[in-house]
Amino acid sequence: MTIRHYRREKDLLGEREVPADALWGIHTLRAVENFPIAGRPVRAPLIRAYGAVKLACAQTNRGLGRWDEDKAAAIQTACSEMMAGQLDAHIVVDALQGGAGTSTNMNVNEVLANRALQLLGRRPGDYAAVHPIDDINLHQSTNDTYPTALKVAAIWEVRRLEREVVGLLEEFQRQEKAFAHVVKVGRTQMQDAVLTTLGREMGAYAEAFGRDRWRIYKCEERLRTVNLGGTAIGTGLGAPRDFIFRAADRLREITNLGLARAENLIEATQNADVFVEVSGILKTCATNLLKVSTDLRFLSSGPDAGIGELRLPARQAGSSIMPGKVNPVIPEAASQAAMVAMANDQAIAQAAAMGNLELNAFLPLIADKLLESIDLLARGCDTLRRHCVAGLEADEARCRRHVEGATATATALIETIGYEKAQAIVERSRKKGRTIREVAIESGALTQQEFDRLVSPENVTRLGSKREGRGKKENLEGRDKG
Numbered sequence: 383m384t385i386r387h388y389r390r391e392k393d394l395l396g397e398r399e400v401p402a403d404a405l406w407g408i409h410t411l412r413a414v415e416n417f418p419i420a421g422r423p424v425r426a427p428l429i430r431a432y433g434a435v436k437l438a439c440a441q442t443n444r445g446l447g448r449w450d451e452d453k454a455a456a457i458q459t460a461c462s463e464m465m466a467g468q469l470d471a472h473i474v475v476d477a478l479q480g481g482a483g484t485s486t487n488m489n490v491n492e493v494l495a496n497r498a499l500q501l502l503g504r505r506p507g508d509y510a511a512v513h514p515i516d517d518i519n520l521h522q523s524t525n526d527t528y529p530t531a532l533k534v535a536a537i538w539e540v541r542r543l544e545r546e547v548v549g550l551l552e553e554f555q556r557q558e559k560a561f562a563h564v565v566k567v568g569r570t571q572m573q574d575a576v577l578t579t580l581g582r583e584m585g586a587y588a589e590a591f592g593r594d595r596w597r598i599y600k601c602e603e604r605l606r607t608v609n610l611g612g613t614a615i616g617t618g619l620g621a622p623r624d625f626i627f628r629a630a631d632r633l634r635e636i637t638n639l640g641l642a643r644a645e646n647l648i649e650a651t652q653n654a655d656v657f658v659e660v661s662g663i664l665k666t667c668a669t670n671l672l673k674v675s676t677d678l679r680f681l682s683s684g685p686d687a688g689i690g691e692l693r694l695p696a697r698q699a700g701s702s703i704m705p706g707k708v709n710p711v712i713p714e715a716a717s718q719a720a721m722v723a724m725a726n727d728q729a730i731a732q733a734a735a736m737g738n739l740e741l742n743a744f745l746p747l748i749a750d751k752l753l754e755s756i757d758l759l760a761r762g763c764d765t766l767r768r769h770c771v772a773g774l775e776a777d778e779a780r781c782r783r784h785v786e787g788a789t790a791t792a793t794a795l796i797e798t799i800g801y802e803k804a805q806a807i808v809e810r811s812r813k814k815g816r817t818i819r820e821v822a823i824e825s826g827a828l829t830q831q832e833f834d835r836l837v838s839p840e841n842v843t844r845l846g847s848k849r850e851g852r853g854k855k856e857n858l859e860g861r862d863k864g
C-alpha cells in the first residue's frame with residue numbers, strides 16, 4: 383500500500399491537507415475543487431507571462447530592500463523558471479474560474495513561494511521563510527497582475543500569429559507567380575463571369591492576408607498599456623509610490639516589449655474594451671482564412687465531376703466506403719479554426735460588457751478565448767500554408783477547357799467583334815454543344831490566332847481596354863494638358 387504524505391495549510395476558511403511535495407497550496411486546492419468548468423488549466427502563454435510580471439515585481443521589491451539577498455535571489459530564480467515555461471505543470475487551476483483571476487494569481491503565488499523554498503533548501507509549505515502573499519504578492523493584486531500578464535501573453539502570441547500570416551501570404555505570392563500564365567474562368571455569385579488568371583486569384587488572397595498582417599501588427603499598440611501598480615482598483619492601495627512607478631519599467635526591460643504604465647490606472651483596471659478591439663481584428667483575419675479556405679475547396683471540387691481547376695495535396699484517404707476519394711481536409715481544418723475564433727469574438731465582447739464598476743470579473747473567459755483565438759489562427763495559417771498552399775497544382779488542361787467552352791469567354795471577344803456577334807456565338811455554342819472557341823473560329827468571326835490573343839494571360843489581366851473612344855481620348859489629353 384502506498385503511503386501518501388501531506389502537509390497542513392490554513393486559510394480564511396480553515397485548514398486542509400495538501401500533498402507534502404506539491405508546489406501549490408490550499409488556495410489552489412480550493413480553486414481546483416470549486417471550478418471544474420473548462421476541464422483544463424489556464425493557457426501556457428498566460429502562465430509564462432505571469433512569471434514575467436512576478437519577476438518584475440520581485441526585482442522592484444528587491445530594489446526597495448524588502449528581502450535579504452538569498453531570499454530575493456531564490457524568488458527571482460523561481461519567477462524566471464516560470465517565465466521559461468519550467469513550472470507550467472504546477473499551474474493546475476481551471477481556465478474558467480470566478481474571482482477575476484484570483485485563483486490563477488494565488489496558484490502562481492503558491493508555486494513561486496514553494497519553488498523559492500526548494501531553492502533555499504527548505505520544504506514546501508514553510509511560509510515563515512517565503513510567503514505566497516506577503517512576499518510573492520507583495521504590493522500587488524490580482525486586479526493589476528492578471529490583466530497585465532494577459533496583455534504580455536497576448537503581445538507574445540500576436541507576434542507569433544503575425545509570422546504565420548506573413549508565411550501564408552508569401553506562399554500565395556509564390557503561387558501568384560507560378561500560376562500567372564494559367565487563364566481561367568472568373569466567377570461571381572458562383573456563376574461564370576469573365577476571364578482572369580489563376581495567378582490573379584492567388585494574388586488577391588495574398589493581398590487579403592497582407593491587410594491582416596498589418597492589422598495584427600497594430601494590435602501590439604493597443605495592448606502595450608498596463609495597469610501594473612494599480613493594485614485593487616487602480617488607486618495603488620498598499621503599494622509604495624516607488625513600486626508603482628518602477629514595476630512597469632522593470633517589466634518592459636524583462637520582456638523587451640514596449641510596455642507603458644497607464645496614465646489612468648483606475649480606468650485601465652475597470653475596462654476590458656481593448657481586448658474586444660483586438661479580438662475584432664482576429665475575427666477579421668478569421669474571416670479571410672475561412673473565405674480563402676472555402677475558395678480552395680470550391681476550386682478543387684470534383685475533381686472529375688466538379689470545378690477541378692486546382693489540385694490540392696492529397697493528405698489522407700477521404701472515405702471508408704468510396705474508393706479513391708480524397709477530401710480537402712486541410713482547408714476544412716483551417717475553416718474550423720476560423721469559425722471558433724469568430725465565435726470567441728462574441729464571447730469576449732459579452733464578457734467585456736459584463737464588467738461592473740471598478741473591475742471586470744470575467745477576465746478569465748476573455749483571457750482563455752483571446753489566447754485560444756490567436757493560437758488557433760496561428761496554427762490554422764501554418765497548417766494551410768505547409769500542407770495545402772505550398773503544394774497547390776493547377777490543372778491547366780481543365781482550366782483551358784473551361785475557358786474554351788464557357789460563355790464567360792465571349793466577354794473577352796466583345797472588344798474585337800462586338801456584343802451582337804459575341805452573343806450569337808454563345809447561342810450557337812449552346813445549340814450545337816460545341817465550344818466558344820470552335821464556333822468563333824468556324825464562323826469566321828475570329829482567326830485562331832486572334833482568339834488565342836484575346837484569351838491570353840496578358841489580355842485578360844490588362845487593366846481596362848486598349849481602345850479608347852475618340853472623345854474620351856481627347857478629354858484625357860485635355861486634362862493632362864490642363
